[in-house]
Amino acid sequence: MQAKDSNPPDGGYGWVVVVSAFMVMGLTVAVLKTFGLFFVEIQQHFDELASTTSWITSVTIAVFHLGAPVASSLCVQYTHRTVVITGGFLAFSGMALGFFGLNIVWMYATTGFLQGLGISFSWTPAISIVSHYFSKKRALANAIASAGECAFAFMFGPFFQWLISQYGWEGSLLIIGGIQLNICVFGGLMRPLASNCLLEASHYETKTPPGNGASRRDKEDKPPIMHKTFNWMLVRRTEFVLYAIFGILAAMSFFVPPLFLVPLSHSLGIDESWTASLLSILAMVDFGGRLLCGWYANLRVTKTIHLLAMTITLISTSLMLLPLANDYLSLAIFTGFYGFFFGTTVAIHITVLADVVGMPEFDSALGLFMLIRSTGGFVGPPLAGKLRQLTAKYSLQEERGMVIQTEKIWICTQTSPFFISGVSEPRSALKQIVKIPLLVLLGGFLQKFKLNSLKH
Incomplete structure (x- = not known):
């Protein structure tokens, strides 16, 4: 018996995962790239220096990178789908709470820390699961998924400017947070593969009592035991x-x-x-x-x-x-x-x-x-x-x-x-x-x- 992940499908449902990752890339990194449009508005609202305001994005980028090992560890403990959905809720929370705009420190904690953690928990497992679904076509699949960042960044520039002109920067953050909730939807489409390698599949097969097909399926749907340690x-x-x-x-x-x-x-x-x-x-x-x-x-x-x-x-x-x-x-x-x-x-x-x-x-x-x-x-x-x-x-x-x-x-x-x-x-x-x-x-x-x- 050969494990699915040792011989990835290289197509089929994998393309649904690629499209989902494409959308997640757009709703995370593209938002980060175009967030500079809010700088002047936030700076004027709090009457802060440009260097002080820029720390919002600095915190986001820092947490995005530093949260990656945590996201990867959670992926091996649970599933990529679970981590992406969690990231979607965190990203939404960061933007929605930023709507209140209490002070600049509040912005660091919400649109900075929470948004960065949401991006990390969404981006890391999304790009990872694409590689699990593809082997021969892995380079093409990763390229298509990463292209979501460019496509959305191209559209978000004028769109965010329009939002700010119509609803102000606070209302715009709330709307963008609502849009980022769609990360949870696309994360839900990232169905986990049954196992990660032939050795583990063989292990499950030998440990499963004969005729107990339901038990075997349950075990295959769980993350492999060998990969529960980062x-x-x-x-x-x-x-x-x-x-x-x-x-x-x-x-x-x-x-x-x-x-x-x-x-x-x-x-x-x-x-x-x-x-x-x-x-x-x-x-x-x-x-x-x-x-x-x-x-x-x-x-x-x-x-x-x-x-x-x-x-x-x-x-x-x-x-x-x-x-x-x-x-x-x-x-x-x-x-x-x-x-x-x-x-x-x-x-x-x-x-x-x-x-x-x-x-x-x-x-x-x-x-x-x-x-x-x-x-x-x-x-x-x-x-x-x-x-x-x-x-x-x-x-x-x-x-x-x-x-x-x-x-x-x-x-x-x-x-x-x-x-x-x-x-x-x-x-x-x-x-x-x-x-x-x-x-x-x-x-x-x-x-x-x-x-x-x-x-x-």
Whole structure:
């Protein structure tokens, strides 16, 4: 007897799970991405500094990452469905309680902490269960699910602005919380698979008395006994540690370029109406990149670990070329390249994690990966600000100086995939690593060329 999870269906009801995960991604991360629209309204209402108000999102992001191991642990104790539904209620509670707007600390606790915990409890099991349902088509399924983040972010921008204009920021939070209750509906559609591996299935079969079919079905519907412990010992596995290092370095820069895209366009004298369209371009090409990369990875022409290294190399290159933009058209083109390759990277990095640790340990690995990666997310924005200060005296436009330096962080993210690949193919990995200093030199040459042209 072969377990269902050792031979995932790769289709059928799995596509219902993918659509459900698509919606969960949109109702969680997309809300977080567009929550900046509330900043000015909340800041004016409480008469607080911008830095004080920004802690709402900081708390949300922190709890989102730190709650991932807890969510993964609950998944192995109970089911993915139960955790997602719990996350939906937490996300709704955070927004609904934020409606009262008692004070800024209240906002930290509600739209910050509760919302972040709800996102963590919804996002983590949703992306995890997709990997359990698919094997051969795992990359495509993960890409489709993650694309919900882009699709909803594209729609939520104008929609949230309309809500604020019609109902104020308090009423808007209550309405958004009501919309997030649909996470519970889509979580309910995430039917758990019967078992996780052939060994466990055989164990249940031998332990079940002959003729007791009902007892056997009951046992198969329960989470496997062997997976009722969160595996913290993954940190001892070299390949996981190397991939976690990649996660830290990538998180240092994942959220940085979009933050400085608008200031960069302003420094080039681009009209505000055109500047806003850059974010729309970024969302659209990100969406396309995820779907296309997922489809290509599904063809299995290239190993996913090699494909990830390739996409990171391309996104690094696009960022090194970005400082050459001097008008709206060139900036839009380079933004398109960056957004597309960002989408391709995000589409497969979870799939690569499953390949690195194997599916029996995937739930634990995902929680640990998110926890470790959070350190990069915390360090990235302050480091970006420091780089901006350091480069301001060299550049005639200090916003451009930040973007020029950003690709150095991205270049660092190339090392871990190559090292992981090197565990089994050391010579091939070494040849790829040699290319990294060449990219750094190219970036330095482009910086010097552009800065000299600005001075003249």
